[in-house]
Amino acid sequence: MHRFKRSRRPLALAAVVAAVAVTLAGCSADSSGSSGGGAATVSLMIWDPAQKAGVQKAVDGFQAANPDVKVSLEQVPEDQYYTKLDASLGAGEGPDVMWQSSRAPVYVEGGALEPLDGYIEKDKVSMDAYPDKLVNLYKFDGKQYGMPKDQDVWSVVYNAAVFKKLGVTDVPTAGWTWEDMLRIAGEIKAKQTSSADVPMYYNYDFNRGVGSLIHSLGGTVVKDGNGTVSSPQGIKAFEMIKDLQDKKLIPPVKDSADFKGTQSLLSGSIAMAKVPSWELSLLAQANVPSGTFHMVPQPSVNGSRATDTNGLSYVMNANSKRKDAAWKLIKYLTSAEGARLHAEGGASMPANVSPDVKAAYYKANSKIDGMQEAFDVTLKENYLRTTTEFPKIRAVMPEIESTVAGPYYAGSMSAAEAASKADAILTRSLKQ
Amino acid sequence: MLHQYRLRWWTFAVIAAVALLILVPFAWMVATALMTPGQTLLVPPKVIPNPATLDGARGVFDRIPYLTLLGNTVVASIGRVIGTLVICTLAAYALAVIKVPGARVILVTVLALIMVPGDIFIVPNFAIISAFGLTDTLVALFLPSIFDVFGVFLLYQFFRGIPRELVEAARMDGASHLRILTTIVAPIARGGLITLAILTVLSEWKELLWPIVVNRSIDKLTLGPGIALLRGSYTTDYNVLMSAGVLAALPMIVIFLILQKRFIASVARSGLK
Structure with a gap:
């Protein structure tokens, strides 16, 4: 009997439970607060560590031109990239802008990606800057879902x-x-x-x-x-x-x-x-x-x-809360200027084949002899x-x-x- | 009744061979961590780094926010241990001591969950965490895993071994279940609780897929994904990768050595009763 009265353990236990509950509540309040207002932050998700520097350079260029939009670039290991997309897009979350490859049809079918035709038309973006076969890769039921990023050589x-x-x-x-x-x-x-x-x-x-x-x-x-x-x-x-x-x-x-x-x-x-x-x-x-x-x-x-060739593209999350900013980012990254910065920072051959983008790519890789002839x-x-x-x-x-x-x-x-x-x-x- | 075993020479031989098997990969990791990138790729491989360099370790600090990741791993581990111990203790107490109606059915259901690979729960778990608005937080790292089916089963086994007389005597003296749990059951089963704590920390330390899936920013990730980020798709600096491995394992080894002493002590105490 006496032992039981002295014990403070139930109290300690209750304190722990309370502490966990408070932590939970605190964190949930934090996250809803940060996503609520302030400057628009657009998240961009890629998988290739070798191209991260190139993408970052293009993102820096975008931010210099658009100081009102913040971009958070996140690189996820390739093995986990699509698992993460499946889980987050399925729950109506996920990055605003992301890379897609030949798995795109799965996401288009699931309604996870935003058709870009309206934006392309509004801003009068010409698709002539990219090879047709790459543009058509991301065209489903007559709608354009992706802007071509690169091509494989x-x-x-x-x-x-x-x-x-x-x-x-x-x-x-x-x-x-x-x-x-x-x-x-x-x-x-x-x-x-x-x-x-x-x-x-x-x-x-x-x-x-x-x-x-x-x-x-x-x-x-x-x-x-x-x-x-x-x-x-x-x-x-x-x-x-x-x-x-x-x-x-x-x-x-x-x-x-x-x-x-x-x-x-x-x-x-x-x-x-x-x-x-x-x-x-x-x-x-x-x-x-x-x-x-x-x-x-x-x-x-x-x-x-x-x-063989394949081309990645930049696509938009259909559930993005900042679609206009996300489009601005996609448009910039695939424009001649964005593509040139990709090339200069170190990334694959851009899909945008404007002459100065090509020139920038060859220049960035000029340490490799014979590249242009081979390409x-x-x-x-x-x-x-x-x-x-x-x-x-x-x-x-x-x-x-x-x-x-x-x-x-x-x-x-x-x-x-x-x-x-x-x-x-x-x-x-x-x-x- | 202690039985004195006579140690023969082959006992040492077997112990030495097994120890070597376990320690060689670890020694290789440490050796690779001290090499230059060029030395790591030699065929046939050289085992001794010459010259030894700390460039690999420096590379780790340059490329990933190691201390932040370590801090997050510690926080997530602590949160997960507390949560797991609380939930599993209560569940095991209800099943083994109170024996709530249908306890056997509940136990079999819980055991059936052990057979299901955890990756299956990634998508529903994300949906739940997302509904709570908890994605990209430290809490999200451990919250889904605090109900640990193996933990419930482990503690159930420990609690079942507690003499019923003790619990009944306490009931007669008017002690509540919570009091019996904290003053009688938990102290006697301390060995089980500490074992569960160690296993929980270990599994949080090794977690890879879930943190990557649920969290976005690098400063909300743990060591596992941090190390995975050092592994390139096409090239990998193995000295940096192995340095990160050593740096991630070191705190774990220290913690284990500390906990191991208490672990042995508590097992001994509960055995004597």
């Missing part, structure tokens, strides 16, 4: 210092072919000291690796609502990439998931790599002597240098990435990687089997 970059160190004088040239690539990589492989070293990087993934080779060979991945990989071209494309692996010219498939081509090129552990335009700023801004990095187009296969060739021949042209198949790409491409490169499946399994998966997804 794939090229091959080699590290001249590595060639020199190994004493290989046979370097890639603008007119090279797939056979030249095999020969040069073989020469480097022969000079490398460790058997674990590989001379180059080429992407394994079905969508961008196998897909562009099929395109170059004159085949198709999808046609008339069916997968068409089971063709002589499809089987050849699979075999060409496996051949690179079997000759130990690229890292084996089991080590490829965590292998970063651009990073290895920077550190000099490989001599050349297939590099997309959105990673080039990492090479252009690297602390290396000029003349280290040289760019050439893709090696020609069957006379073609086709590589001129590639821009002419690029085609829409398969998942971009047929968004329905995007969902089954991981399935193709794990059940078809993985086993094929590991050697437990023939190229013909791999191709027909890929077709079955593609066709199934297209029929859904």
Whole structure:
């Protein structure tokens, strides 16, 4: 009895409960207060850390021109980007302006994105500044949902210092072919000291690796609502990439998931790599002597240098509370001035192809020799990435990687089997 | 009844081998943290940093607001521990000591929730937090996880082991349930409460997806997402990443060492009763 009277614990417990309750109440009051009034803050969400500096530079330019709007730029790791969007857009929240890619149709269907036609018309923004195929990517049911931000250009970059160190004088040239690539990589492989070293990087993934080779060979991945990989071209494309692996010219498939081509090129552990335009700023801004990095187009296969392209866009949240400010930001970021600042700060090739934007992009990346020549060739021949042209198949790409491409490169499946399994998966997804 | 085990040489061999398995990755993390970016990418890898440099640690402070993130993690952990202990203690008390009607059904339902992967709740949790107007606050970091099904189950097991005579005697003396809980049940089950506290802090420390989803500003995030931001999509400075790993793990190791002593002491005390 006596013990119970002395105890203060129930009181302590009650105090804790009260404290938690007060904290909750306090915080909720805070947040509603900050979102209520004051200067309009527009939130902008992106995923790529390599392009953050470029976007930030463009945002700074916007704020200088529009002192009444504040922009908070937030970069979310790519793996969590869409999870965050799903959760926040579903609850009627989320960023005012964000990047979208070939997943845009899902969000348009769910009513999460704002059609921009009214704004475009009101401000008389010309869509002629962007390539048609990129504009049409974000046009659904005749409405424009996104303003094109960038485009993808794939090229091959080699590290001249590595060639020199190994004493290989046979370097890639603008007119090279797939056979030249095999020969040069073989020469480097022969000079490398460790058997674990590989001379180059080429992407394994079905969508961008196998897909562009099929395109170059004159085949198709999808046609008339069916997968068409089971063709002589499809089987050849699979075999060409496996051949690179079997000759130990690229890292084996089991080590490829965590292998970063651009990073290895920077550190000099490989001599050349297939590099997309959105990673080039990492090479252009690297602390290396000029003349280290040289760019050439893709090696020609069957006379073609086709590589895939896709373009990101800036889109507006349909639930944004500051739509006018959000539009102002989108308009600025995709204008010639905004695109130029993106390029100067370090970002992918802008979709806005005004001559001075292009010039700014080449200038910002001038540390990479031969870039303009390589881009001129590639821009002419690029085609829409398969998942971009047929968004329905995007969902089954991981399935193709794990059940078809993985086993094929590991050697437990023939190229013909791999191709027909890929077709079955593609066709199934297209029929859904 | 203490049984004296004779320690043989192979006992030490097994202990040494297991300790090595556990410590080598950690040692590698520390070694990588002290390297230059170039050294981290050598094939075959070198284990000893030469020359050792603190550039990695400096990089962490340059790129992310480490101290803010650490402070947020501590606040979220404290909030979550308090919330979890209060809710789980009350729930376990109701189920194990009071045995409310339908206690078994409730317990099975709670246990069934353990089987459901937590990521499924991300979207509904966000909707709830958003309805409270709590997104982008520190409270949002821990509020959805304070009802911890495993915690309820753990404490239920501890509370069930408490002699009924003690509880009945207190009831006869006119003690309320709250008083019995705080003066009899909780002290006897202290080992369970501390275990739950440690596990809760650990899981808050490791949280990655939820903070990224629910909070927007970098100064409202925790260490997990902070470290994830250092991992680039295409290139990663592993020395910076590993320095951040060491810096994030250090406070945890210190806390664990402190709590471990109390943990052992409390287990010993409750065993003697």
